[in-house]
Amino acid sequence: MAKVEFRNIKKSFGDVDVVKQFDFTVNDGEFVVFLGPSGCGKSTTLRMLAGLESISAGDIYVGDKLMNNIDAKDRDLAMVFQSYALYPHMSVYENIAFALKLKGLPKKEIDEEVRKAATMLELMPLLDRKPKELSGGQRQRVAMGRAMVRTPKVFLFDEPLSNLDAKLRGTMREEIKQLHRNLSTTTIYVTHDQIEAMTLADRIVILKDGYVAQVGTPTDVFQRPANKFVAQFIGNPSMNMLDAQLVEQNGEFFVQLGETLIPLPERFKAHASKNVALHFGVRPTDIHLRAEQVDHDRVLPVPVKIKDKELLGASILLKTEIAGQPLMVETQAAELDVDEVTLYLDLDAIHLFDALSEKTLASYDNA
Structure with missing residues (x-):
């Protein structure tokens, strides 16, 4: 050896x-x-x-x-x-x-x-x-x-x-x-x-x-x-990647996703600067159909329309949109007959990348 x-x-x-x-x-x-x-x-x-x-x-x-x-x-x-x-x-x-x-x-x-x-x-x-x-x-x-x-x-x-x-x-x-x-x-x-x-x-x-x-x-x-x-190479289905903006209001930083403002999680604050274009990443498995599926209260409820479904065996891949951008959700639901649902994004599991360098904004040691 x-x-x-x-x-x-x-x-x-x-x-x-x-x-x-x-x-x-x-x-x-x-x-x-x-x-x-x-x-x-x-x-x-x-x-x-x-x-x-x-x-x-x-x-x-x-x-x-x-x-x-x-x-x-x-x-x-x-x-x-x-x-x-x-x-x-x-x-x-x-x-x-x-x-x-x-x-x-x-x-x-x-x-x-x-x-x-x-x-x-x-x-x-x-x-x-x-x-x-x-x-x-x-x-x-x-x-x-x-x-x-x-x-x-x-x-x-x-x-x-x-x-x-x-x-x-x-x-x-x-x-x-x-x-x-x-x-x-x-x-x-x-x-x-x-x-x-x-x-x-x-x-x-x-x-x-x-x-x-x-x-x-x-x-x-x-x-x-x-x-x-x-982020997108590892994981199947691939991580959702949405265009977003980092904005500042009253001394606090937010991620602007369409019309939604998300308080910036602590692990990203060390690299925060206003009006920065971002890629907002979230894995399909970190989006849920019920708030109680997340073991904390840092969730983002988003009402969406389901555009398509793909059966993966034990799970279903839902295809929908947020802020006019494609979003995939993997859920264990055996059947899902509705066309509109409220999704709950786990904010502790999101990823933010600078749109120019494509590097993460996270400081994981400070998470």
């Missing part, structure tokens, strides 16, 4: 800057997820660590060892790809054992390591099969087993579940999580899927356009987004 340090990493392809600035340390034994949309630089950063892409600027250390000029095969890292990359002519056993054979280990030791990994990944009944005889989930487990037996310093996963169906992704997420619990190996996992990030990570690095948008635990990035991008 080892910590991984990215120091002022940059990557360009010709005139195109893909990774513009990346400074980050993955602690020894930590599970870190690089999360972001396509083109944000997450896979490129992982491939630079693996030695599959050159570094345009900066340094990468694994432990105390500089990796920049070390060949990929000598970095003692194990990578699991989106494509399983198994040898089709080899059995499951032979695929898992391949790297150990290259090391020249004794047959007995190879057999012990292969069977130990196969037992952990529930592959023992499949050892004699060829990859074409396996399901997608089984193939991905073989790829994981091949990485495991190398006992690397760091595991690297590059969108390993993207080719699986929803049910298999859920199963494989749990298997990867259990693998990390058992081995405690430093792990970096790349994905665009926020569910994978939220369920797997000790910390999440959210990237946008080659920059780090926010680093934090899953709870941090969900409850305390640093900017509008993170």
